[in-house]
Amino acid sequence: MSLGDDKASCAHLREACVESQQVFRGHFLDVRRDQVRLPDGKLASREYIVHPGAVAxxxxxxxxxxxxxxxxxxxxxxxxxxxxxxxxxxxxxxxxxxxxxxxxxxxxxxxxxxxxxxLHNAIAYCDEGIxxxxxxxxxxxxxxxxxxxxxxxxxxxxxxxxxxxxxxxxxxxxxxxxxxxxxxxxxxxxxxxxxxxxxxxxxx
The missing domain is CATH 3.90.79.10 (Nucleoside Triphosphate Pyrophosphohydrolase)
Incomplete structure (x- = not known):
């Protein structure tokens, strides 16, 4: 049984990037602040970390x-x-x-x-996948x-x-x-x- 997490079933939840800004670049972390368009058309800010990924x-x-x-x-x-x-x-x-x-x-x-x-261990503020x-x-x-x-x-x-x-x-x-x-x-x-x-x- 599918949980219905395919792109088509989640299209009404999608946030689209309008503008992306790099606010910090470290040894391996890349901190971004993006402006996104919400499903209702309003704008919001998203701050997150781009991570290269890892293994356990x-x-x-x-x-x-x-x-x-x-x-x-x-x-x-x-x-x-x-x-x-x-x-x-x-x-x-x-x-x-x-x-x-x-x-x-x-x-x-x-x-x-x-x-x-x-696994994605910090989905609200990081794209890291382990x-x-x-x-x-x-x-x-x-x-x-x-x-x-x-x-x-x-x-x-x-x-x-x-x-x-x-x-x-x-x-x-x-x-x-x-x-x-x-x-x-x-x-x-x-x-x-x-x-x-x-x-x-x-x-x-």
Whole structure:
């Protein structure tokens, strides 16, 4: 059953851009202020962030545990527990980005990968899309963190992660959605199609 979110059924809700202004350009964030025409013909202002996109990886050890990270997130002023993740480089293939980020941040390589889906975590003010990838058949090597990147890598059982969500220790949106995907996959409701890790990504 369709939820009716196709372009034709939503045409009466569309806002059309009249004018777009770039108000800030940072290292990777692009802040815009647009004037839009509303469905009733009136004008309104929309401020939003253009983001290159990102990936999040549900990395599964053979014993069923997750590979997780603990990283200080400056806007929140605290360390956050999350699945490995990272932003896309210009023109980078999301699957290749997932392979690269998992290896750089955790040291793990995966024998098999599966694409789950995409989430939009801040739809009112950002166009960022985060692709969720699953990885299994892991082998551990050496990490290669970026300069200025500091994070802890640890493992936890699915139950421990779910308990952390319940207790408010885990609040990261991409981790919550990825955990939902894992639960549905485990229940047999949302299948995954596994493929071998693409060759040459890390040597490129």
């Amino acid at each position: 990886i549900v990395a599964l050890l053979d014993d069923g545990q997750f590979v997780l990270e603990r990283q200080f997130r400056y806007p929140l002023g605290r360390a956050v527990i999350e699945f490995p993740a990272g932003k896309l480089g210009r023109g980078e293939d999301p699957w290749h980005c997932a392979v690269r980020e998992l290896h750089e941040e955790t040291g793990y390589r995966a024998r098999e990968w599966a694409y789950a889906g995409i 692709e969720i990838w699953f990885a299994r058949g892991l082998s551990l090597g050496e990490r290669h963190l970026d300069e200025g990147e500091f994070l802890d890598v640890f493992t936890a059982t699915p139950q421990a992660l779910m308990d952390g969500v319940r207790d408010g220790q885990v609040t990261d949106a991409k981790t919550l959605i990825a955990l939902l995907w894992w639960q549905q996959w485990q229940a047999g409701a949302w299948p995954l199609t596994w493929q071998p890790e693409p060759m040459g990504v890390l040597s490129a």
